[in-house]
Every structure is written in structure tokens, then in C-alpha cells.
Amino acid sequence: MAVRTARFALSCLVCVALSLAGALSAVAAELRIGLAADVTSLDPHFLNVAPNNDAAWHIFDALVHVDANARLIPGLAVSWRAINPTTWEFKLRKGVKFHDGSDFTAEDVIFSLERPATLAASPGPFSGFVKAIVAKKIIDPWTLQLKTAVPYAMLPYDLDSIFIVSKKAAAGASTEDFNSGKAAIGTGPYKLLRFARGDRIELARNDAYWGGKSPWDKVTLRILPADTARIAALLAGDVDAIESIPTADLTRLKANPNFRLEQKVSWRTMLLHMDQYRDHPPHLADKAGKPLAKNPFKDARVRLAISKAINRKAIVERVMEGNAIAAGNLVSPPVFGHVAALKAESYDPQAAKQLLAAAGFPDGFALTLDAPNDRYVNDEQIAQAVAQMLARIGIRIKVETMPASVYFAKARAGDFSFALLGWGSFSGDLALRALVATQNAATGYGAWNWGHYSNPKLDALLEQDFATLNDDKREALACEAATLALKDTPVILLHHQLASWAMKKSLTYAARTDEYTFARDFRPR
Amino acid sequence: MAAFVIRRLLQSVLVLWLMSLLVFVGVYAIGNPVDILINPQADQADIARAIAALGLDQPLWQQYLTFLRQALLGDLGKSFAYNIPALQLILERMPATLELALAAAAVAVLLGIPLGLWAGLAPDSWAGKLIMSGSILGFSLPTFWVGLLLIMLFAVELGWLPSGGRGPTSLLLGIPVSFLSWEGIRHLILPATNLALFKLSLIIRLTQAGTREALLQDYVKFARAKGLSNARVVGVHVLKNILIPIVTVIGLEFGSVIAFAIVTESIFGWPGMGKLIIDSINVLDRPVIVAYLLIVVSLFILINLAVDIVYSLLDPRVRLGGATD
Numbered sequence: 064m065a066v067r068t069a070r071f072a073l074s075c076l077v078c079v080a081l082s083l084a085g086a087l088s089a090v091a092a093e094l095r096i097g098l099a100a101d102v103t104s105l106d107p108h109f110l111n112v113a114p115n116n117d118a119a120w121h122i123f124d125a126l127v128h129v130d131a132n133a134r135l136i137p138g139l140a141v142s143w144r145a146i147n148p149t150t151w152e153f154k155l156r157k158g159v160k161f162h163d164g165s166d167f168t169a170e171d172v173i174f175s176l177e178r179p180a181t182l183a184a185s186p187g188p189f190s191g192f193v194k195a196i197v198a199k200k201i202i203d204p205w206t207l208q209l210k211t212a213v214p215y216a217m218l219p220y221d222l223d224s225i226f227i228v229s230k231k232a233a234a235g236a237s238t239e240d241f242n243s244g245k246a247a248i249g250t251g252p253y254k255l256l257r258f259a260r261g262d263r264i265e266l267a268r269n270d271a272y273w274g275g276k277s278p279w280d281k282v283t284l285r286i287l288p289a290d291t292a293r294i295a296a297l298l299a300g301d302v303d304a305i306e307s308i309p310t311a312d313l314t315r316l317k318a319n320p321n322f323r324l325e326q327k328v329s330w331r332t333m334l335l336h337m338d339q340y341r342d343h344p345p346h347l348a349d350k351a352g353k354p355l356a357k358n359p360f361k362d363a364r365v366r367l368a369i370s371k372a373i374n375r376k377a378i379v380e381r382v383m384e385g386n387a388i389a390a391g392n393l394v395s396p397p398v399f400g401h402v403a404a405l406k407a408e409s410y411d412p413q414a415a416k417q418l419l420a421a422a423g424f425p426d427g428f429a430l431t432l433d434a435p436n437d438r439y440v441n442d443e444q445i446a447q448a449v450a451q452m453l454a455r456i457g458i459r460i461k462v463e464t465m466p467a468s469v470y471f472a473k474a475r476a477g478d479f480s481f482a483l484l485g486w487g488s489f490s491g492d493l494a495l496r497a498l499v500a501t502q503n504a505a506t507g508y509g510a511w512n513w514g515h516y517s518n519p520k521l522d523a524l525l526e527q528d529f530a531t532l533n534d535d536k537r538e539a540l541a542c543e544a545a546t547l548a549l550k551d552t553p554v555i556l557l558h559h560q561l562a563s564w565a566m567k568k569s570l571t572y573a574a575r576t577d578e579y580t581f582a583r584d585f586r587p588r
Numbered sequence: 589m590a591a592f593v594i595r596r597l598l599q600s601v602l603v604l605w606l607m608s609l610l611v612f613v614g615v616y617a618i619g620n621p622v623d624i625l626i627n628p629q630a631d632q633a634d635i636a637r638a639i640a641a642l643g644l645d646q647p648l649w650q651q652y653l654t655f656l657r658q659a660l661l662g663d664l665g666k667s668f669a670y671n672i673p674a675l676q677l678i679l680e681r682m683p684a685t686l687e688l689a690l691a692a693a694a695v696a697v698l699l700g701i702p703l704g705l706w707a708g709l710a711p712d713s714w715a716g717k718l719i720m721s722g723s724i725l726g727f728s729l730p731t732f733w734v735g736l737l738l739i740m741l742f743a744v745e746l747g748w749l750p751s752g753g754r755g756p757t758s759l760l761l762g763i764p765v766s767f768l769s770w771e772g773i774r775h776l777i778l779p780a781t782n783l784a785l786f787k788l789s790l791i792i793r794l795t796q797a798g799t800r801e802a803l804l805q806d807y808v809k810f811a812r813a814k815g816l817s818n819a820r821v822v823g824v825h826v827l828k829n830i831l832i833p834i835v836t837v838i839g840l841e842f843g844s845v846i847a848f849a850i851v852t853e854s855i856f857g858w859p860g861m862g863k864l865i866i867d868s869i870n871v872l873d874r875p876v877i878v879a880y881l882l883i884v885v886s887l888f889i890l891i892n893l894a895v896d897i898v899y900s901l902l903d904p905r906v907r908l909g910g911a912t913d
Contacts, residue, residue, distance in 0.1 A: 184642055187626050191629065285753065
């Protein structure tokens with residue numbers, strides 16, 4: 064194995080003039096990672112999708128970072144506090160240099176905060192993360208004040224998503240300038256050597272990195288979206304580590320003594336939305352096909368019955384082969400706002416039947432469960448399992464699955480009455496706001512509340528929460544809001560999936576809840 | 589001939605226009621990329637703004653007219669996901685796909701015609717039987733499965749060849765190619781073989797059948813009676829006469845090799861157009877989908893035209909329409 068890797072790495076060297084000894088030492092400090100999705104652009108302000116952000120995190124930093132447990136930690140800002148209800152003050156890190164040797168200053172921050180709004184023609188813009196800021200003020204080169212129109216607790220969270228670019232290099236730069244490396248000047252742990260779109264990204268260590276030196280001289284991120292190709296590359300020794308391992312291959316890799324597996328509970332929660340706003344939701348009828356007198360999902364007892372009829376342990380063990388944990392919260396255990404007291408609903412089909420009967424549906428009803436088939440881990444199988452479990456309490460379900468490209472447009476158009484969604488949030492209150500708060504386009508609440516669940520008490524609590532600038536107080540409010548909302552079963556929680564990485568036995572990885580794959584977190588043993 | 593070519597090209601413009609309309613309406617009916625790519629924390633206003641910024645809130649006919657106007661000026665639009673011109677994106681990936689397709693076609697032709705001839709000339713020998721039964725396997729085994737098998741055997745177990753990806757490229761007439769270095773060839777062997785397998789079997793079978801049929805023809809008997817050498821009988825009289833169906837198949841199949849190298853490209857992580865189109869369909873990146881299909885249709889049209897012209901060169905009796913009118 065080792066011989067083969069060395070031979071491959073050697074033959075990879077384009078420069079044959081290198082001596083053998085020199086070549087071997089270069090091999091020792093190179094890390095090759097197989098990524099599971101295409102990186103479309105290295106412009107860190109163009110498209111806000113996980114694969115692009117993952118690549119950007121290698122080259123750039125943000126003011127605020129998140130740690131492996133998805134909690135905020137200092138990045139280019141060493142500290143931040145609210146000096147009054149509508150003003151946040153950020154103290155910047157001193158002595159940080161960009162890859163071109165120039166100093167990092169507050170000017171670069173201002174420039175980076177303003178740039179996303181100039182890239183409007185993007186299907187996933189970053190502008191939403193800076194829209195709360197109404198004024199920016201540089202107090203001194205290392206102190207920055209940001210004003211918001213109303214008290215807004217989430218600003219530090221939002222700033223985790225805004226990468227800081229060099230004003231000098233990025234002023235007037237196009238996406239192509241970032242891809243070519245001309246404008247891709249960050250303060251991050253690696254410098255960009257080469258971006259071969261659709262194929263690989265080559266990086267070199269930034270020796271001046273403020274966060275400590277990476278153990279790798281050179282890092283190659285290979286784009287290998289096909290699961291089989293990614294795993295074959297790892298088995299053949301063409302890459303040293305890969306992300307996103309399909310469930311079926313996890314068991315096989317676990318048993319292989321040449322490789323190590325690192326896992327951590329992901330921030331992604333799988334849940335089912337139920338139509339709670341229409342009197343006659345689509346594809347919902349009694350078993351003879353006749354329309355029902357009322358929408359059963361409007362009755363909290365029916366929602367609870369469905370939750371009780373689902374055997375989460377079986378889904379975790381059989382469908383996910385143990386690579387998930389049953390969910391009783393909208394956010395997974397390490398995340399801000401997770402309430403430990405909220406346990407996953409226990410499996411009790413008998414009680415579920417009684418609840419259905421009490422709600423006036425002793426014979427159950429029939430409906431369609433919609434799910435994507437290429438978006439989440441085992442999404443289609445999860446939907447099938449849920450359908451079978453609900454059949455046992457008399458609810459007849461037809462499962463319809465489709466590619467994500469079709470699915471989300473239909474979901475937004477309100478075509479579904481019972482539908483699967485996977486959700487990742489780095490705080491519980493954000494998840495509540497998006498998933499179960501009353502839909503309101505003016506305030507931005509309930510943007511992903513497909514079922515239109517509505518609870519004015521929850522909305523009021525959330526408003527109070529987002530205006531609370533003290534983190535401890537806010538977490539208490541977020542937990543209170545979660546407890547209040549989930550009592551009502553506004554959505555059916557299924558499980559939190561585990562994120563997995565596989566690597567050579569000689570490496571370790573500090574697995575992350577946010578599922579990002581960072582070269583600097585791989586260490587030789 | 590010139591009239592024929594011009595008429596064919598005019599027809600192609602109509603085909604391309606119809607194609608663009610179909611794809612445009614199709615993608616519009618499915619949905620829009622904002623729903624797939626927008627950040628989960630985005631609220632309703634963010635989503636509406638993003639849709640409007642891409643012009644996706646306009647009525648379909650207006651979006652299509654805008655597209656047509658720009659297309660006539662040679663601009664097929666910017667990719668939503670990559671933020672660079674769709675045409676540039678595709679042309680950038682094209683050399684990789686063309687290299688793979690040409691390598692596969694070369695493998696198929698260089699192996700397929702001699703093997704087919706051999707099997708046709710000696711159908712009852714063990715070699716002939718082996719070639720023919722081997723070609724059945726090539727036909728019937730699914731590409732992705734053979735690809736995985738090749739990787740497991742040659743990359744994982746034996747470690748002779750890399751498991752995927754494209755080797756280092758160098759410029760040949762301004763086009764990045766990878767077959768000029770040994771490392772590049774090593775990367776090319778497995779995917780090219782995998783892609784060639786089906787075509788190889790097809791050519792073997794066509795050549796074998798054609799050869800057996802031709803051997804019974806009077807002109808072959810006459811050539812033999814004239815005392816021509818076996819090499820000349822087979823190489824000139826037999827081969828030239830059986831080439832017409834083979835050229836058709838090579839031509840048509842070359843188009844499909846380019847268009848449908850997708851499976852091989854994704855299994856072997858080959859950075860070609862196939863991988864790009866799959867990604868683009870997944871996020872409904874309409875400019876890329878439209879541009880890709882327009883290019884593929886153009887390729888098919890050009891290849892068919894080339895095939896027709898080669899016919900007339902191979903067989904003087906074939907007249908291209910227009911010349912006889």
C-alpha cells in the first residue's frame with residue numbers, strides 16, 4: 064500500500080528534475096482529499112452553497128468562525144459585544160497578513176461586507192447575511208462598529224458566512240479573477256495554487272497563518288461527486304481521505320484495517336412537514352378516495368399519533384445502519400438551543416391508534432408522502448419506511464419521490480401535503496424561525512414552514528429571542544421556544560444524520576457537526 | 589455537393605431553434621435554480637430578490653425572447669452556478685470529453701476491424717469463436733459495472749493504473765491534451781477502454797458479418813480466380829466494400845460517445861462535459877443545459893454530414909442529394 068502510494072505520488076510529479084529524496088519528502092507532507100460535490104466558483108461572495116464555502120474556508124477567514132460543535136469562536140475578530148441594543152462592536156485580530164503580504168485591516172472588512180450586495184445575479188446570494196447592517200463605522204484600525212435598525216442578536220452568526228477578502232486584490236474583481244487566483248487573496252490557512260474547474264483545487268500552506276501552521280505543505284482537493292469514484296480513489300490510494308461516505312460502504316470501510324473512519328452527529332435533522340392550513344390538502348382523502356370532512360393534520364392529536372407510530376429506532380438501525388440518532392429536537396445535540404429534556408417521541412402504535420380514534424379518524428385515511436431521492440442520505444428509503452410504519456395504524460400512504468431539482472419547486476408551490484425535509488441550522492432559534500414560525504414574508508419568518516403551522520405565542524417568543532443580545536439569556540429563550548413549539552408536534556422529527564469521513568490509517572480528522580471538510584483539521588498520527 | 593451541404597446546414601438551424609425552445613420550456617416547467625441553491629436561512633424576500641435578479645420572474649416568452657436575442661449575437665448566457673459564460677464553460681470541458689471519445693473510438697476501430705476481419709475469415713477457428721463470444725459480453729455488460737470492475741481490478745487490487753481523474757495536460761495547438769505524457773496515458777487507459785467496449789463489440793460484429801457475406805460474392809471469387817494475393821483480396825476488395833455500414837456506425841456512435849460519455853466520466857471522475865451537464869441538470873442551470881444540448885445537436889449534425897460525404901468518397905455510386913436533381 065505505502066509502496067504503491069509513493070510510486071503514484073512520484074509518477075505524479077511533473078518535474079522530473081526533482082531528486083528522489085526531494086520527491087519523497089514532498090510526498091510526506093501532501094494531503095489529497097476527495098470532495099463529494101463540485102465547487103463551481105472560488106469567488107467567496109458569489110454562491111452560498113456548502114461545496115463552494117468549504118473550498119473558500121481553505122483560502123479565506125471570516126470575522127467569526129464556528130468550532131467542531133457548530134458554536135461561535137473568534138476568527139478574524141478576537142471578540143465582539145453589543146455596546147447598545149443596536150450596535151455591535153468587533154475587535155479585529157492584530158498582525159494578520161493576507162497571502163500577498165499586505166496587512167489585514169478594518170477597510171478590508173468593510174469592503175467584504177459590501178461586496179455581496181454587488182453580486183446580485185446569483186441563485187444563492189450572500190446578501191441576506193449583511194442586510195441587517197444599516198451603518199458601519201471604523202473606530203480605529205482594529206475596532207469596527209456595526210449598527211442594525213433593530214436589536215439583532217444573530218449578527219455574529221451572520222458574519223460567520225461572510226468571507227473577508229483583500230480590498231486591494233478584490234476591488235473590481237470578477238468571478239474569473241477569483242478562479243484564476245488573481246483576486247483569491249485571503250488570510251486563510253492555504254494559498255491557492257491552481258483551480259481546475261470540475262477536477263481539482265491545489266493549495267499551498269500559508270506559513271504566516273494566525274491560527275497555527277497546517278501540517279501539510281500542499282493540499283489537493285479532488286472533485287469526485289460519484290460515490291463509487293470517491294471510494295475507489297481512497298481504496299486505490301489516489302487520495303488520502305474522502306468525505307460523505309454512503310451508508311452501504313461505511314460497514315465495509317469500518318472492517319478494513321487500512322482505513323479509519325471519523326464520525327460526528329451532523330447539524331442536519333430529517334423531518335416531515337404536514338399541511339396544517341388547507342381544508343382539503345392535495346392527495347389526502349379517506350381510503351375509498353372520498354374527500355375528508357376536515358383536514359386531519361389540523362388536529363394536534365393526529366400529528367402526535369403519526370409521531371408515535373414511527374419507530375425511529377428501526378429507521379436509525381435498519382435504514383441508516385446505525386449512522387444517525389433519533390431526533391427529539393429541531394437541532395442536533397451539540398448545537399445552540401438544543402433542549403436535552405426533549406426526547407425523541409417513543410414508538411407506541413397502540414397509543415397512536417387511540418389518538419387517531421379520539422380525533423375522529425378510527426379508520427385512518429390515505430395520503431401521499433413526497434420525498435426527494437437524491438438530496439439526503441437514504442431519503443427515498445426513509446420515506447418508504449415511514450409509509451410502512453403508518454400503515455400499521457391505518458394510515459395508507461403512497462410514496463412519491465423525485466429529484467431535488469423538481470422537488471423543491473413543487474414544495475414551494477404548495478403541491479405537497481406530507482413531505483420530507485432535511486434541515487441544518489447552527490442555532491435552534493434560527494431553525495424554529497425558518498421551519499415552524501408563522502409564515503410572514505415581511506419579517507422573513509416561516510420561509511420553510513411548508514405546513515403553515517402557526518403559534519402566535521411562539522412567534523412572540525422568537526421575536527424576543529432575536530432581540531436578546533446576551534447569549535445565555537438568548538439560549539434560555541431559544542430552549543423555551545423549542546419546548547413550546549414541539550409540544551404541539553408542528554413537524555414530525557425523525558433523526559439527525561451522522562457525517563462521516565474515511566481516511567488512511569495514518570491520519571486523524573477532527574470531525575465537524577457542520578459537515579465541512581477542512582484540510583487543516585487532518586493530522587498525521 | 590455544395591447545394592446539398594447548404595441545404596443540410598439550413599435544416600440544422602431549424603433543428604437547433606426547435607431544440608432550444610423545447611429545452612427552455614422543459615427547464616421552465618421543472619422549476620428554478622433559486623429553490624435549489626438558495627441558502628436555507630434565506631427568507632421570502634431574499635428568495636424573491638434572487639429570482640428577480642436572474643430574470644426568472646419574467647414570463648416565459650419574455651425570458652425566451654431575451655435568450656434568442658442574445659443567442660443571435662453569439663451569447664448563450666452566463667451559467668447561474670458558475671457565473672461565467674455557459675459556452676466558455678462547455679468549451680473548456682470539451683477537450684477532455686473529445687480526447688476520451690477519440691481514444692475510445694481509436695481503440696474500437698483499431699481493434700474492432702482487424703478482430704472482426706479475423707473472425708469473419710476464419711469463423712470456425714477457436715480464435716474466431718472466442719472473438720465472437722467475447723463481443724457478446726462487450727454488448728451485454730452494463731458500462732458502469734464494467735467500469736467499476738476495471739477500477740477494482742487495475743487500480744485497487746493490482747495498483748497498476750490510477751482509479752480516475754485526468755492526468756497532467758499539455759497544450760497541443762492551444763488545446764489542453766493529456767495523451768502526450770505517460771502519466772496522462774495511464775489515466776486515459778481505463779476510461780477509454782470502458783467507453784470503447786460497446787463500440788468495439790459492435791464493430792467486431794458488423795465487420796465479421798460483412799466479411800462473411802462479401803466472401804461469397806462473385807467479385808471476390810473473380811479476384812481470387814485472377815490470382816490476386818490474399819492480402820489484396822481482403823485488404824482492398826473485401827474491406828472497402830464492407831466499410832459503408834461500419835462508417836455509418838462509427839459516425840453515429842461517435843456522436844453518442846461524446847453525448848453519453850456521462851456514465852464513464854462520472855465513474856472515472858473524468859472532468860468532461862458529461863459531468864458538467866449532470867451537475868447543471870441537478871441545479872437547473874438553464875444556460876448550461878441549453879448551450880450543452882445545442883452543441884451536442886450541432887455535433888450530431890456535423891458528424892452525420894461528414895458520414896454522408898465519406899459515403900460518396902467510399903462508393904462513387906452514391907450521389908449526394910442535390911447533385912442528381
